[in-house]
Amino acid sequence: MSRSSNVRATDLVDGRTGVRRSKKTATREGSADGSGVHVWLVLMKAHRSLVRHAEQSIVSLDMCISDFAVLEVLLHKGPQSVGEIGRRVDLTSGSITTAIDRLEKRGFVARAAHASDRRARVVDLTPDGRALITHVFATHKQAMDRAAQGLSKAERGTLIALLKKLGTTAEHQLEGGRES
Numbered sequence: 001m002s003r004s005s006n007v008r009a010t011d012l013v014d015g016r017t018g019v020r021r022s023k024k025t026a027t028r029e030g031s032a033d034g035s036g037v038h039v040w041l042v043l044m045k046a047h048r049s050l051v052r053h054a055e056q057s058i059v060s061l062d063m064c065i066s067d068f069a070v071l072e073v074l075l076h077k078g079p080q081s082v083g084e085i086g087r088r089v090d091l092t093s094g095s096i097t098t099a100i101d102r103l104e105k106r107g108f109v110a111r112a113a114h115a116s117d118r119r120a121r122v123v124d125l126t127p128d129g130r131a132l133i134t135h136v137f138a139t140h141k142q143a144m145d146r147a148a149q150g151l152s153k154a155e156r157g158t159l160i161a162l163l164k165k166l167g168t169t170a171e172h173q174l175e176g177g178r179e180s
Contacts (some may be wrong), residue, residue, distance in 0.1 A: 057143035071133035
């Protein structure tokens with residue numbers, strides 16, 4: 001690697017072998033705006049890239065995103081009312097009904113009466129649905145782990161904690177509380 005290059009390998013960064021940037025590059029990167037708008041832009045771009053990975057993974061398994069989302073909720077949260085599934089996967093009542101109809105027709109979910117609310121229906125996985133989403137989710141997990149491999153396990157933990165803090169604070173503000 002030439003001396004005029006902006007990146008030099010084998011210098012220690014945070015105790016790991018990594019890259020060191022020249023002062024010119026470091027200054028350019030260090031001057032990045034730390035405003036809320038910049039956080040949002042960086043987060044939006046990262047989200048877009050991860051969504052493309054997720055869509056590619058799910059569609060390659062011959063499933064649409066909404067069906068995957070419904071099955072994943074049922075796998076990890078257990079039987080749910082139609083309304084609760086819709087809230088969790090952010091689908092309108094018409095869209096969630098259509099998705100559940102489609103999954104029920106394919107034999108992956110079954111509806112039953114709600115134990116305490118006669119107006120509500122509870123959706124659960126059938127054995128075929130459980131087998132399908134268990135396989136699909138495992139494959140999807142591998143794809144998302146590959147997408148996140150740019151971060152160490154510790155960095156992922158830190159990022160998750162910070163994003164939860166950011167989301168909780170932002171949600172609290174929307175609900176009427178004002179935090180600075």
